[in-house]
Amino acid sequence: MSIISFNTKPFSLLLKSPIITSKSIITERKGFNLYVSKNGHTAYGECSPLPEFGSETLEDAVKSLNNLSIDDSILESHNFIRDLESCLVPFTGSPSLCHAVEQALVNLYAAIHNITYSKIFQVKAKNYIYVNGFIGIADIKETLNKVQGLVNCGVTTIKLKFGRPDFNEELQILEEISGLYGSKVKLRLDINGAWELGTAIKRINQFSGFNIEYIEQPVLSAIELEETAANCSIPIAADESIRSVNEAFNIIKGSFIKVLVLKPMMLGGIINTLRIIEKASTRNIKTIISSSFERSHAYAYAVHCASFIKEDWAHGLGTTDIFIDAYNEKKFEMKSGKIYTDAL
Numbered sequence: 001m002s003i004i005s006f007n008t009k010p011f012s013l014l015l016k017s018p019i020i021t022s023k024s025i026i027t028e029r030k031g032f033n034l035y036v037s038k039n040g041h042t043a044y045g046e047c048s049p050l051p052e053f054g055s056e057t058l059e060d061a062v063k064s065l066n067n068l069s070i071d072d073s074i075l076e077s078h079n080f081i082r083d084l085e086s087c088l089v090p091f092t093g094s095p096s097l098c099h100a101v102e103q104a105l106v107n108l109y110a111a112i113h114n115i116t117y118s119k120i121f122q123v124k125a126k127n128y129i130y131v132n133g134f135i136g137i138a139d140i141k142e143t144l145n146k147v148q149g150l151v152n153c154g155v156t157t158i159k160l161k162f163g164r165p166d167f168n169e170e171l172q173i174l175e176e177i178s179g180l181y182g183s184k185v186k187l188r189l190d191i192n193g194a195w196e197l198g199t200a201i202k203r204i205n206q207f208s209g210f211n212i213e214y215i216e217q218p219v220l221s222a223i224e225l226e227e228t229a230a231n232c233s234i235p236i237a238a239d240e241s242i243r244s245v246n247e248a249f250n251i252i253k254g255s256f257i258k259v260l261v262l263k264p265m266m267l268g269g270i271i272n273t274l275r276i277i278e279k280a281s282t283r284n285i286k287t288i289i290s291s292s293f294e295r296s297h298a299y300a301y302a303v304h305c306a307s308f309i310k311e312d313w314a315h316g317l318g319t320t321d322i323f324i325d326a327y328n329e330k331k332f333e334m335k336s337g338k339i340y341t342d343a344l
Helices: 058-067 072-076 080-091 095-113 117-121 140-152 167-184 197-206 222-230 245-253 270-281 296-307
Strands: 006-020 025-038 041-047 128-130 133-135 157-161 186-190 212-216 236-238 259-262 286-289 338-340
Touching (some): 006 058, 025 058, 025 095, 041 095, 041 296, 058 080, 080 095, 080 270, 095 117, 095 270, 117 270, 133 140, 140 157, 167 186, 197 222, 212 259, 222 236, 222 245, 259 270, 270 296, 286 296
Parallel strands (some): 133 157, 186 212, 212 236, 259 286
Antiparallel strands (some): 006 025, 025 041, 128 338
């Protein structure tokens, strides 16, 4: 037996256009790939922290690398996922690094044993997923042009970043979209916790006449999120309030949140994400797998995770081509609002 040797390769990728949210402006993504080799196979995992949305910092992830000590006997385990989950416990406070370690070892195990993710995680997988289109905060004209472009490509569910200083602009955008597309386009509004409780309830109730599937994280705290959900007819989704399995389980215990937006990078990988999905299903809570603007390695991992969800709702993975062309950066084609897993 010996300790697995991990190697890192940092990256910094510029976005084609800044992603503007109510919380920040994202212009680049920094992180590192974690490489591991055995028996002539090399595999990787991606660590792309996003501290402003709840992960550790890149510096903290790098420091936590010093705690990596995993015996290579795990790669021959007959209970691989159970044993891997135990090995990942020390990285609970570093979800992006935990994601990288999990992804690297899952990929290596799959290569060594020539088996699929579906068999490794013991979950049935679909060969495609639906995805929503994605539009950051922009002026009214640009937003409507982007909506039209997505609709022309066959997208029927669109996520809009909201939380502008002028709420009337947001009402105008919804009115314009409703007038142009009616019920043909389903909307998801992501506020990123920009509103106070009273403001959130008042504004969300003004949205009741539009074709809105759910409002994502209108307020920051989990307690206020529950109160918002209890006082609004439009379903409320939790995102930033879920940065651990325990936080997700606490929300699931409540009776008002109807949707969980789950980011594998921010939760430590697929193992934790699947635990949350299984628990949520017992309460008929919808689970949406979402990108945290990772590069192609982690994006593909998230798509596989989404393929494990049997329902055909759209996932928050409409970020297939956000980076300026970079060496070895794979592109994923979205066809009529779908991503096919056999193309990964």
